[in-house]
């Protein structure tokens with residue numbers, strides 16, 4: 001495959017068009033082939049012994065990946081600016097593998113209160129059962145007073161899931177390092193494109209490639225990227241836990257990477273138009289979007305991020321379940337479903353109180369998370385305005 005390193009000064013768009021493929025090693029074909037494998041043969045006894053001895057390469061076997069997997073891993077490592085990447089079967093598998101790589105019984109984990117919901121369940125049940133204590137922290141607060149001698153991992157997600165509070169990633173990563181803890185960032189929101197986690201001092205960055213990297217709502221995939229000091233530990237945990245990514249899925253993620261910058265720019269533009277329109281709507285209390293000054297951490301977002309995506313939330317005025325159903329059931333373009341990052345628009349209602357313990361949420365009404373897809377912005381606004389009219393109608 002081509003060199004995994006980014007040439008000095010090369011723009012990310014250029015990198016993404018060329019990384020992770022080597023046409024003339026594959027009959028001149030532009031895209032890399034999909035290699036399927038469980039068994040991978042060794043030509044000689046010496047080759048077998050050599051591979052089994054190497055701490056870096058390990059056993060050649062399909063679970064570790066095929067050249068299709070390695071092409072994706074090389075591309076994501078270059079995109080994120082990390083040392084190496086490891087593909088996993090889902091974003092959640094990437095997160096749990098990264099956490100288990102560093103945590104042992106008796107260790108303490110600092111977890112951001114706005115973490116992706118299933119991560120909270122993993123901490124509160126499985127990690128707790130393993131004797132690992134979790135403290136949730138306010139994404140807007142300094143973590144230093146919460147660090148303990150046994151704190152081994154500081155976990156960040158910025159902007160946070162559902163409500164999009166923007167953390168000072170560099171500051172938290174520095175505090176973690178000063179306390180000899182590893183910082184792990186869920187970098188899914190940025191798609192690896194809008195934030196440079198390793199330049200900010202993060203040790204491990206994970207992404208649900210399921211979202212924008214794949215971009216077409218048809219693949220589950222995660223990627224862990226680490227700096228050089230922490231990569232081997234993650235590699236070993238991944239080998240022990242066995243969460244392999246499928247080669248067809250890696251191929252689709254590589255294909256998604258080629259168009260990621262243009263898709264993301266369009267998602268951003270559309271979401272900003274929709275968010276600005278909703279700001280003044282009588283049924284909307286507040287819009288939660290990192291690019292709007294009303295979002296907690298907006299100044300940090302302006303400093304650290306190079307853009308936004310298609311995702312944001314709105315806080316609604318209190319309304320009955322019947323009115324909410326009238327709004328949501330009648331939407332024609334924003335369909336209800338979990339996940340985001342695909343070409344189509346999505347909506348999901350939520351109550352932030354259900355998924356936070358370190359911070360208070362005082363707005364009485366429900367929230368909607370909106371993902372603006374690649375449809376026309378005016379069509380999306382019309383769909384939402386008709387829905388909000390149903391929400392606000394008497395009866």
Ligand SMILES: *Cc1c(COP(=O)(O)O)cnc(C)c1O
Pocket residue numbers: 090091092093116157161186188189208209210211220221222339
């Ligand atoms: C979706 C998501 C995940 C989990 O990814 P899956 O591929 O769905 O397992 C993790 N973090 C964030 C922020 C997500 O939105």
